Amino acid sequence: MTQQSSTITESSNDGVNTASDLTSLKQRQAQHVFYTWSAQNQATPIPISGGQGAFFYGESGERWFDFESQVFNCNLGHQDSRVIEAIKAQADQLACAHPAAVFEAKAKLGELLAQVSPGDINKFFLCLSGAEAIENAYKIARLLTGRKKVIARRRSYHGASMGALSLTGDPRRRPFEPGLWGVLRAEDPYCYRCPYGLKPDSCALQCATSIEHIIEMEGPETIAAIFAEGVTGSNGGFIPPPDYWPKLREICDKYGILLIADEVFSGFGRTGKWFAVDHWNVVPDMITMAKGVTSGYAPLGVLGIRQSLAKRFNDEILWCGLTSYAHPISCATAVATIQAYQEDNLIENAKEQGEYLRKQLASWSTYSWYGHSRCLGLFGTLEFADHCTEEALLALKKSLYEHKIHILLKGRLLFITPPLCIKRTELQEGLDLILNCVQQHLT
Numbered sequence: 339m340t341q342q343s344s345t346i347t348e349s350s351n352d353g354v355n356t357a358s359d360l361t362s363l364k365q366r367q368a369q370h371v372f373y374t375w376s377a378q379n380q381a382t383p384i385p386i387s388g389g390q391g392a393f394f395y396g397e398s399g400e401r402w403f404d405f406e407s408q409v410f411n412c413n414l415g416h417q418d419s420r421v422i423e424a425i426k427a428q429a430d431q432l433a434c435a436h437p438a439a440v441f442e443a444k445a446k447l448g449e450l451l452a453q454v455s456p457g458d459i460n461k462f463f464l465c466l467s468g469a470e471a472i473e474n475a476y477k478i479a480r481l482l483t484g485r486k487k488v489i490a491r492r493r494s495y496h497g498a499s500m501g502a503l504s505l506t507g508d509p510r511r512r513p514f515e516p517g518l519w520g521v522l523r524a525e526d527p528y529c530y531r532c533p534y535g536l537k538p539d540s541c542a543l544q545c546a547t548s549i550e551h552i553i554e555m556e557g558p559e560t561i562a563a564i565f566a567e568g569v570t571g572s573n574g575g576f577i578p579p580p581d582y583w584p585k586l587r588e589i590c591d592k593y594g595i596l597l598i599a600d601e602v603f604s605g606f607g608r609t610g611k612w613f614a615v616d617h618w619n620v621v622p623d624m625i626t627m628a629k630g631v632t633s634g635y636a637p638l639g640v641l642g643i644r645q646s647l648a649k650r651f652n653d654e655i656l657w658c659g660l661t662s663y664a665h666p667i668s669c670a671t672a673v674a675t676i677q678a679y680q681e682d683n684l685i686e687n688a689k690e691q692g693e694y695l696r697k698q699l700a701s702w703s704t705y706s707w708y709g710h711s712r713c714l715g716l717f718g719t720l721e722f723a724d725h726c727t728e729e730a731l732l733a734l735k736k737s738l739y740e741h742k743i744h745i746l747l748k749g750r751l752l753f754i755t756p757p758l759c760i761k762r763t764e765l766q767e768g769l770d771l772i773l774n775c776v777q778q779h780l781t
């Protein structure tokens with residue numbers, strides 16, 4: 339049975355909170371609702387009461403730079419009235435529908451996704467999150483190939499459900515091991531710290547070619563798919579060398595293995611193209627999408643599949659489904675979001691502002707705390723030098739928070755990913771603030 343928080347006089351943790359403590363929104367919320375990925379007493383709450391464009395507003399209306407686009411999803415920027423109106427109109431007309439329902443927003447979304455997706459990717463499975471898109475990609479890869487093993491990379495994140503976590507290489511997987519059977523690990527295109535210890539001028543693309551060795555040793559007839567993020571997201575913003583994705587395509591074609599690009603993070607303009615793989619003109623067999631597809635205004639995950647593969651399910655059963663499949667509000671939100679990207683040329687803006695961001699980050703290389711920076715579109719990653727201590731990085735994190743910059747600092751990696759609508763002056767102002775904070779805390 340739940341209790342009204344305002345009537346509780348003691349917290350369940352330590353018994354010292356008073357009724358007046360609990361009047362604050364943060365405390366009321368924390369009483370009954372979990373924070374994710376955190377010990378509850380160590381969570382960093384993000385106060386939010388509204389927003390506009392590249393900014394959101396805190397509890398009492400103070401302005402925050404959204405340099406993480408909430409959680410890398412608010413690509414369009416905050417409170418876009420076109421999307422809000424589309425949500426209202428859809429809710430007024432049809433707010434709940436069976437997965438097999440036929441309605442305008444669903445048909446239109448399919449058309450728009452086919453328009454912006456690479457090559458002949460033109461059939462879409464609509465779910466609720468990036469993790470679900472990955473789960474369904476895994477299932478469909480097994481249905482299509484009859485094979486069970488998959489290859490995924492070491493420094494990767496594919497979502498928090500059990501299947502997606504099993505594909506994930508980063509430490510979020512560890513508490514849940516063993517996960518899915520048959521996930522083989524490949525090295526990442528982490529050129530700054532090449533896993534083979536090579537410098538860029540001696541790179542022979544070992545991170546890609548070694549995959550062929552894995553395939554041959556395991557038996558190509560056992561491997562269904564390779565999963566790889568277009569540009570690695572929260573594990574380091576690795577931008578692969580130009581020949582990397584074409585090489586993956588070549589290997590997959592050679593062995594009849596499906597190539598699955600996880601574009602949950604890098605899709606919908608984040609890198610200055612609709613999808614990161616567009617930079618290398620590669621058409622994967624499947625693409626997983628989420629985040630920017632609705633800019634976070636409603637939950638949606640999408641799995642895009644090439645026409646030639648999708649047609650198998652014209653006669654065979656697609657053993658995949660969800661109660662909230664193709665939710666009307668999510669479909670209408672995605673339609674309005676994609677149209678807004680197109681109307682405002684936001685993919686082009688991401689490219690232009692991203693080039694500026696790249697140059698700005700590179701210009702910081704004279705500072706002793708600078709390790710490396712990489713940037714594609716509005717996806718910048720700054721890697722601090724090895725001598726920067728944990729203590730100093732923690733102080734920097736606090737300082738960024740106190741200066742009202744919402745940004746992800748994870749270990750030595752600072753991810754700079756503002757909404758794609760950001761203006762040059764806003765970007766510059768935010769970067770100046772970040773530089774100030776870094777200068778204060780790192781040497």
Ligand SMILES: Cc1ncc(COP(=O)(O)O)c(C=O)c1O
Pocket residue numbers: 466467468469470472495496497498567571572600601602603604628629
């Ligand atoms: C590359 C990538 N794939 C999948 C996911 C999982 O998406 P979701 O959190 O919507 O399930 C994420 C989330 O951050 C991601 O960055």
